[in-house]
Amino acid sequence: MRRDVFQAIADPTRRAIISLIALHAMTPNALAEHFDTSRQAVSKHLRILTECQLVKQEVQGREIYYQLELSKMKEIDKWLEQFRKIWEQRFSELDNVLLTLKNKENES
Amino acid sequence: MRRDVFQAIADPTRRAIISLIALHAMTPNALAEHFDTSRQAVSKHLRILTECQLVKQEVQGREIYYQLELSKMKEIDKWLEQFRKIWEQRFSELDNVLLTLKNKENES
DNA sequence: TATATTTGCAACTGATTGGTTTCATAAACA
DNA sequence: TGTTTATGAAACCAATCAGTTGCAAATATA
Numbered sequence: 001m002r003r004d005v006f007q008a009i010a011d012p013t014r015r016a017i018i019s020l021i022a023l024h025a026m027t028p029n030a031l032a033e034h035f036d037t038s039r040q041a042v043s044k045h046l047r048i049l050t051e052c053q054l055v056k057q058e059v060q061g062r063e064i065y066y067q068l069e070l071s072k073m074k075e076i077d078k079w080l081e082q083f084r085k086i087w088e089q090r091f092s093e094l095d096n097v098l099l100t101l102k103n104k105e106n107e108s
Numbered sequence: 109m110r111r112d113v114f115q116a117i118a119d120p121t122r123r124a125i126i127s128l129i130a131l132h133a134m135t136p137n138a139l140a141e142h143f144d145t146s147r148q149a150v151s152k153h154l155r156i157l158t159e160c161q162l163v164k165q166e167v168q169g170r171e172i173y174y175q176l177e178l179s180k181m182k183e184i185d186k187w188l189e190q191f192r193k194i195w196e197q198r199f200s201e202l203d204n205v206l207l208t209l210k211n212k213e214n215e216s
Numbered sequence: 217t218a219t220a221t222t223t224g225c226a227a228c229t230g231a232t233t234g235g236t237t238t239c240a241t242a243a244a245c246a
Numbered sequence: 247t248g249t250t251t252a253t254g255a256a257a258c259c260a261a262t263c264a265g266t267t268g269c270a271a272a273t274a275t276a
Contacts, residue, residue, distance in 0.1 A: 008211070010118035011234080014189070029252065041235055043254060062243040070198070072272050073191045080188070084132055085180045090178070106144055112220060119264080136221065150267055170222050170273040226267105233262070240272070244251075 001050045005075050013037065014045050018054065018068060025058060025065035111160045113183050121145065122153050126162065126176060132164060133173035 009015055017031055028046060032039040046066055047099045049055040058065040118121055121197040125139055134149055136154060138148040157163040163181045 004120075006120075006123065006187070007118045010115045012112075012114075013234085019190065022191060027252075030255090037182065037234085038236070039252090040237085040254085044234075047254080064253070068190060068191075070195045073188070076184070077192070079189055080181070080185055082127065083130060083176075083178060084185070087178045087182070121264085134226090135222080145264085146266070147222090148224085148267085152264075154223080172223070217276100219274100219276075221272100223270100223272085225270080227269105228262085229264100229266075231263080231265100234260100236259080237255080237257090239254105241255100242251100243253100244249100246247100246249075 003048065005052055005054060005072060008049055009076070009108070010053045011045070013042075014093075015050060016048065017045055018073075021055070021066055022070075024070045025067035027063045027065055029063075034093070051089055111156065113160055113162060116157055116160050116162055116189075117151070117184070121150075122157060125150070125153055129163070129174055130176045133175035135173055137171075138176045139156065139174070140175075143153075143214060 009018065013035060016034070020026060020031060020034060026045050028039060030040040030045075033058050035042060046055060050057065050067075052072070054069055056069050058067065117126065121143060124142070128134060128139060128142060136147060136151050139154075140150040143150060157174075158165065160180070161212060162177055163174050164177050166175065
């Protein structure tokens with residue numbers, strides 16, 4: 001069972017769950033109300049999110065509050081870093097081209 | 109066929125392809141040399157990446173150069189924005205707590 | 217022109233996915 | 247104590263996935 005953050009966020013329902021619990025912890029029941037699927041399906045998604053440590057549980061009586069593990073989200077951000085570097089570089093290259101054009105204009 | 113950026117980056121081989129072509133365009137054959145899978149499997153991954161516009165082709169004779177569409181990568185970055193906001197907020201909250209503690213220390 | 221190279225596509229396969237329904241467990245409450 | 251509520255786990259199912267092999271088309275080269 002391959003279980004990593006990227007596979008976890010591939011599913012749209014799981015992305016929605018992640019967004020919902022990003023601010024406050026929520027119970028599976030409360031979450032399920034936001035979707036067309038069954039409570040059990042949501043529970044299954046939560047299991048996947050737990051397995052890749054994107055989510056942590058806080059038991060409160062018979063209820064379980066699920067909360068996003070923000071630090072794990074940074075893993076995605078970390079992977080994006082390499083591309084961010086490139087697009088910033090490309091952007092500054094474009095800047096240089098524009099600057100050169102402007103200078104040439106002033107010279108003439 | 110659900111085909112979006114998030115589903116595209118779920119596969120580790122596709123993530124590797126994306127990283128490889130981020131800097132220079134590459135042909136399917138050249139890409140396939142980096143993996144244990146067949147050329148056809150890589151070709152299939154490229155088709156998926158093309159379908160969600162993460163990649164663009166440049167035909168050159170009988171060779172096809174695949175290049176990353178950086179702008180599409182920003183879609184992931186955009187989705188992450190909401191969480192980045194939260195973790196920066198949490199961080200500044202922590203900052204405030206530390207500052208309050210420090211002030212109390214000075215008062216005593 | 218005949219041959220080699222680069223590529224994509226189709227058909228098939230076993231594994232995985234996301235959903236369902238059913239059941240078991242544990243806590244809250246009457 | 248008996249019932250309701252909240253939850254996870256198991257068994258099943260259709261669809262999708264990532265890989266394979268074989269083939270066709272187009273370009274390059276001898």
